[in-house]
Amino acid sequence: MAISGLVLVGYLVAHMYGNLKVFAGQEAFDEYAHHLRELGEPMLPYEGALWLIRIVLLAAIGVHIFSAVTLWRRSRAATGGKGSQRYASSKAPRGSQRSYASFTMRWGGVVIILFVIYHLMHFTWNTIAPGGASDSPYERVVNGFEIWWVVLSYTIALLAVGFHLRHGVWAALASLGANTSQRRRRNLNILATLVALVIMVGFLLPPFGIFFGLVG
Amino acid sequence: MNITLRVWRQQNADTPGAMQTYQVADVSPDMSFLEMLDVLNEQLTLAGDDPIAFDSDCREGICGMCGLVINGLAHGPNELVTTCQLHMRSFSDGDVIDVEPWRAQPFSVIKDLVVDRSSFDRIIQAGGFISAPTGTAPDAHAAPVPKADADAAFDAATCIGCGACVAACPNGSASLFVAAKITHLGLLPQGQPERDSRALDMLAQHDEEGFGGCTQIGECTAACPKGIQLDLISRMQRDVLGALSHRR
Ligand code: HEM
Ligand code: SF4
Ligand code: FES
Numbered sequence: 001m002a003i004s005g006l007v008l009v010g011y012l013v014a015h016m017y018g019n020l021k022v023f024a025g026q027e028a029f030d031e032y033a034h035h036l037r038e039l040g041e042p043m044l045p046y047e048g049a050l051w052l053i054r055i056v057l058l059a060a061i062g063v064h065i066f067s068a069v070t071l072w073r074r075s076r077a078a079t080g081g082k083g084s085q086r087y088a089s090s091k092a093p094r095g096s097q098r099s100y101a102s103f104t105m106r107w108g109g110v111v112i113i114l115f116v117i118y119h120l121m122h123f124t125w126n127t128i129a130p131g132g133a134s135d136s137p138y139e140r141v142v143n144g145f146e147i148w149w150v151v152l153s154y155t156i157a158l159l160a161v162g163f164h165l166r167h168g169v170w171a172a173l174a175s176l177g178a179n180t181s182q183r184r185r186r187n188l189n190i191l192a193t194l195v196a197l198v199i200m201v202g203f204l205l206p207p208f209g210i211f212f213g214l215v216g
Numbered sequence: 217m218n219i220t221l222r223v224w225r226q227q228n229a230d231t232p233g234a235m236q237t238y239q240v241a242d243v244s245p246d247m248s249f250l251e252m253l254d255v256l257n258e259q260l261t262l263a264g265d266d267p268i269a270f271d272s273d274c275r276e277g278i279c280g281m282c283g284l285v286i287n288g289l290a291h292g293p294n295e296l297v298t299t300c301q302l303h304m305r306s307f308s309d310g311d312v313i314d315v316e317p318w319r320a321q322p323f324s325v326i327k328d329l330v331v332d333r334s335s336f337d338r339i340i341q342a343g344g345f346i347s348a349p350t351g352t353a354p355d356a357h358a359a360p361v362p363k364a365d366a367d368a369a370f371d372a373a374t375c376i377g378c379g380a381c382v383a384a385c386p387n388g389s390a391s392l393f394v395a396a397k398i399t400h401l402g403l404l405p406q407g408q409p410e411r412d413s414r415a416l417d418m419l420a421q422h423d424e425e426g427f428g429g430c431t432q433i434g435e436c437t438a439a440c441p442k443g444i445q446l447d448l449i450s451r452m453q454r455d456v457l458g459a460l461s462h463r464r
Pocket of ligand 1: 033036
């Protein structure tokens with residue numbers, strides 16, 4: 001769970017960097033997308049490096065979902081399927097200290113995977129083309145984010161990603177043994193919040209930049 | 217003070233239970249929560265009703281027998297106290313208080329508020345023995361222990377095995393309990409020879425009993441009457457990862 005999650009965070013950082021190139025203009029962005037496919041040539045075939053990345057990503061997503069489902073099932077079995085709602089009393093619905101992020105991990109994860117499918121349909125498989133299709137990845141992105149509901153859907157998805165990372169980054173590090181003291185617990189939580197904020201804001205800059213006409 | 221209680225009543229593990237309402241009049245604020253239940257049980261007995269079954273032994277916060285979920289929180293609203301050390305002054309006149317047993321699949325209800333915690337005993341047994349000489353007490357300086365380690369081992373050893381961590385955990389995990397037990401031996405020289413097998417075997421028994429997995433939410437540490445801290449779970453994970461890497 002922890003290792004596959006951290007691999008995916010690594011991917012998000014790289015992906016966010018790539019996206020921010022929309023601010024550098026059409027040429028830079030399209031050149032970047034094109035270069036991704038030529039990475040490693042001639043040692044690797046065309047799209048070779050991209051496929052290596054895709055295989056690692058698919059494996060990480062597979063392991064992440066498998067471990068999540070295993071944990072979810074164990075947790076349901078241990079609590080009669082009710083989790084923290086297993087007491088008749090309704091006086092402490094939020095427990096004593098758990099965060100919103102921590103109890104939305106599972107359904108939040110489902111929202112994110114549905115978003116990723118929708119997102120791949122949009123930008124990778126080109127099965128949908130809100131705002132108009134184009135051969136240029138830059139134009140596809142700009143066309144898409146000129147539409148309010150596309151921007152809204154990305155905002156919702158990135159809020160989900162932000163919450164997921166807020167608890168996920170902390171939990172992954174703690175489960176790998178990094179939480180060595182009470183001070184560490186606080187610092188790891190601050191780190192997780194920072195990672196979540198940077199990724200959320202970094203990804204949201206292009207859609208909002210385009211929507212408000214700051215790009216292109 | 218006058219209190220209204222909503223108490224979980226259940227004949228045994230095989231029959232479904234339900235919350236039932238009782239009035240307790242003239243409760244002294246100095247009574248402990250369990251003494252207040254004793255008063256109610258006397259009323260019930262005098263009226264010919266079945267008294268409420270609940271566990272307790274030491275009534276001074278050291279045995280770990282008295283776990284109740286009070287108003288949805290394990291051991292009630294106060295920090296760092298067991299149910300027997302919770303006093304009625306923590307409530308107000310006229311309060312309605314919900315009282316339920318620990319809930320987790322491995323803790324089946326025996327009757328009313330009493331649950332079967334023998335799964336914890338089996339986890340302790342799975343940890344096995346330590347290779348220390350018994351008999352006459354060894355010289356105090358025979359095995360030097362750094363002060364910081366001794367203190368941390370003592371902190372971990374204050375776990376009384378009450379099970380509040382499981383009751384509070386949204387995943388029904390007993391990781392805090394297992395981590396406390398693994399840590400208090402793992403920090404001392406006497407605990408080194410079996411350190412790897414202890415971590416692996418206790419965690420395996422924990423999973424075998426049907427407890428959930430830890431997702432680092434931290435509700436356990438908020439409920440723990442002994443202040444066992446979450447970093448012990450990280451420490452357990454390091455012991456487990458270390459043991460796996462040493463395994464041939
Ligand atoms: C504003 C936010 C985002 C923008 C503008 C964006 C844009 C893009 C574009 C243009 C591609 C196609 C790249 C290419 O084929 O050259 C892509 C692929 C992808 N994106 Fe995003 N993305 C965003 C957010 C996200 C988020 C939040 C996630 C994950 C949670 C994500 C996961 C992916 C994945 C898995 C791929 C497929 C990579 C592959 O081709 O194997 N994206 N994105
Ligand atoms: S860790 Fe704390 S809550 Fe859990 S059994 Fe030990 S004393 Fe009770
Ligand atoms: S009765 Fe012993 S800890 Fe409460």
